[in-house]
Amino acid sequence: MKTSDLIDQIAQSADRSKTEVRDILDALLAAILAAAKTGENVTLTGFGKFSVRQLGARQGRNPATGESIEIPASRKLAFSAGKGAKDALALPKPPAKKTPAKAPAAKKVAVKAAPPKAAGRKRT
Known part of the structure; x- marks a missing residue:
């Protein structure tokens, strides 16, 4: 944006003449530079x-x-x-990522162990 564009936009939004806005802008910039020269x-x-x-x-x-x-x-x-x-x-923050719902934990089923086998051969 150029200075003239800025002046046009301010004049339109403040319902003031362009020359009045230009004078105000020049005064603002001069005041900033005057303060800067003194270190303020x-x-x-x-x-x-x-x-x-x-x-x-x-x-x-x-x-x-x-x-x-x-x-x-x-x-x-x-x-x-x-x-x-x-x-x-x-910048707008991206929407928070939704974590997928966890499936309920499966129940643990106790498994019974088979009886131990006898060592060796069977006699009949």
């Missing part, structure tokens, strides 16, 4: 949190030449989704 976090409850993360200086490689280069320390704006956003994006 911006939390939009239910949606997420914008925060500034510090990246330290590190060694890297130029992929074209393989030469080792120094990457300077920097700051970046990071976004962490809040519970409301995570819940909205969560």
Whole structure:
């Protein structure tokens, strides 16, 4: 979705003009960046949190030449989704698998042993 698409959708759902929505969106983004410049976090409850993360200086490689280069320390704006956003994006849980009903256990029948046979031959 592009910025113009977002503005169109908000203007339609909020029954506001596109220029008014564009001004509000620009002000929102400017406020988030102003807070980030001072190192503040911006939390939009239910949606997420914008925060500034510090990246330290590190060694890297130029992929074209393989030469080792120094990457300077920097700051970046990071976004962490809040519970409301995570819940909205969560995939539905598959239905629980039904376990087949177990057949009732068969009753054990006692088997009588045959009388022991006499050892050896029979005499008649």
